[in-house]
Amino acid sequence: MSALSGVVSIEDLRSRARRRVPKVIFDYLDGGADAESTLRENCRAFDEVTFRPRYAVDVRGCKLQRRVLGFELSFPAFLAPVGFSRVMHPDGEVAAARAAGLAGTAYVLSTISGHRMEDVRAASSGPVFFQLYLLGGREAAEAAIVRAKAAGFSALVVTIDTPVAGMRERDFRNGMKEMLGSNLREKLPFLSQFFARPRWLANFLRDGGTPKLLNVVIPGEGPMPLIDVTAALARAAVTWEDLHWMRDLWRGPIIIKGVHGVDDARRAVDEGADAIVVSNHGGRQLDGVPATLKVLPDVVEAVDGQCAVLMDGGIRRGSDIVKALALGARAVLVGRAYAYGLAAAGEAGVTRALQILKADVERTLKLLGCSSVDMLDRSYVSAPFVR
Numbered sequence: 001m002s003a004l005s006g007v008v009s010i011e012d013l014r015s016r017a018r019r020r021v022p023k024v025i026f027d028y029l030d031g032g033a034d035a036e037s038t039l040r041e042n043c044r045a046f047d048e049v050t051f052r053p054r055y056a057v058d059v060r061g062c063k064l065q066r067r068v069l070g071f072e073l074s075f076p077a078f079l080a081p082v083g084f085s086r087v088m089h090p091d092g093e094v095a096a097a098r099a100a101g102l103a104g105t106a107y108v109l110s111t112i113s114g115h116r117m118e119d120v121r122a123a124s125s126g127p128v129f130f131q132l133y134l135l136g137g138r139e140a141a142e143a144a145i146v147r148a149k150a151a152g153f154s155a156l157v158v159t160i161d162t163p164v165a166g167m168r169e170r171d172f173r174n175g176m177k178e179m180l181g182s183n184l185r186e187k188l189p190f191l192s193q194f195f196a197r198p199r200w201l202a203n204f205l206r207d208g209g210t211p212k213l214l215n216v217v218i219p220g221e222g223p224m225p226l227i228d229v230t231a232a233l234a235r236a237a238v239t240w241e242d243l244h245w246m247r248d249l250w251r252g253p254i255i256i257k258g259v260h261g262v263d264d265a266r267r268a269v270d271e272g273a274d275a276i277v278v279s280n281h282g283g284r285q286l287d288g289v290p291a292t293l294k295v296l297p298d299v300v301e302a303v304d305g306q307c308a309v310l311m312d313g314g315i316r317r318g319s320d321i322v323k324a325l326a327l328g329a330r331a332v333l334v335g336r337a338y339a340y341g342l343a344a345a346g347e348a349g350v351t352r353a354l355q356i357l358k359a360d361v362e363r364t365l366k367l368l369g370c371s372s373v374d375m376l377d378r379s380y381v382s383a384p385f386v387r
């Protein structure tokens with residue numbers, strides 16, 4: 001039976017992923033910070049929004065395409081940066097980028113990536129953006145920015161919500177740190193998770209085991225080992241001052257990711273951001289912040305068209321995408337929705353995730369009586385949290 005037979009929803013891909021990868025990897029992908037309240041809220045907020053359809057409308061030529069940051073996308077959903085993708089599947093970031101390109105949308109490559117950025121760029125026929133953490137300090141970041149520019153990345157995505165890594169309790173319980181390390185004695189209590197997934201283990205070992213971060217090259221040392229990430233993140237906090245330095249180096253579109261409210265949104269506009277992403281990192285950083293969908297309308301109002309407002313968090317269905325667009329997002333990013341597909345079946349799984357989401361968006365628009373994503377506005381939804 002193919003890994004994808006019977007898959008009709010993102011939840012189905014999630015179940016397949018759970019069966020295919022070791023628990024430590026699945027929980028890293030699926031989990032959030034602390035009590036996971038924000039992780040749950042991100043999804044739950046979509047249920048609070050209800051549709052207000054109009055019927056007897058001609059929706060035969062329904063238009064999903066949208067221009068975002070100058071790129072014509074087949075539908076307005078990018079693939080969000082997802083670190084450690086190469087441990088979910090050996091083809092990792094290359095597979096996700098290729099699937100995004102073939103689906104006519106953009107891929108955002110995380111700094112915490114196991115494939116060379118040049119290979120990721122070459123794999124996609126669509127736009128590819130580079131997400132930057134200051135891992136390894138400014139020198140390593142400068143080298144990454146210069147490489148990304150030379151390789152043909154189209155925008156720099158600067159994530160601001162990670163002054164330290166969030167407390168992902170599942171990772172601690174599953175021995176994530178020990179599994180990434182080289183001390184076999186420390187790994188022993190956790191190894192049964194790997195042996196329970198022999199196919200994944202064989203692929204992982206064939207791929208060379210735990211990958212290095214080939215896009216974080218420390219001067220004089222080479223690529224950063226994955227095990228060093230948590231400690232390195234604590235020294236990698238991005239500040240608004242860093243942004244000036246990045247802008248001088250990059251000289252292309254800059255997207256600020258991790259905006260939680262109107263103050264940072266206005267600040268990002270003042271700093272010249274081309275776009276912002278209303279994001280709480282999928283509930284993986286500060287637990288207890290509100291769902292991004294609930295923050296979105298105020299941010300859209302505050303920004304008042306001065307830059308593009310994107311959002312992510314909790315999107316598991318195309319109808320969620322439609323709700324976010326109706327509340328003012330220019331486009332959305334999806335994280336876990338495609339990463340479940342990657343973990344379940346590599347590139348084919350990502351492709352399936354995008355097919356599901358895109359078909360959902362089209363069907364939802366038609367059932368709403370709306371013939372274009374450009375016509376979506378608040379009149380198509382009721383949201384109790386919109387003032």
Ligand SMILES: Cc1cc2nc3c(=O)[nH]c(=O)nc-3n(C[C@H](O)[C@H](O)[C@H](O)COP(=O)(O)O)c2cc1C
Nearest residue numbers: 029080081082083110159281282312313314335336
């Ligand atoms: C496993 C995983 C790893 C992530 N790694 C990164 C990362 O390296 N950089 C980043 O800016 N965001 C990262 N994110 C956050 C996503 O880019 C995105 O904001 C989030 O997944 C959106 O929520 P959703 O998963 O509910 O769609 C990660 C998310 C997940 C699930």
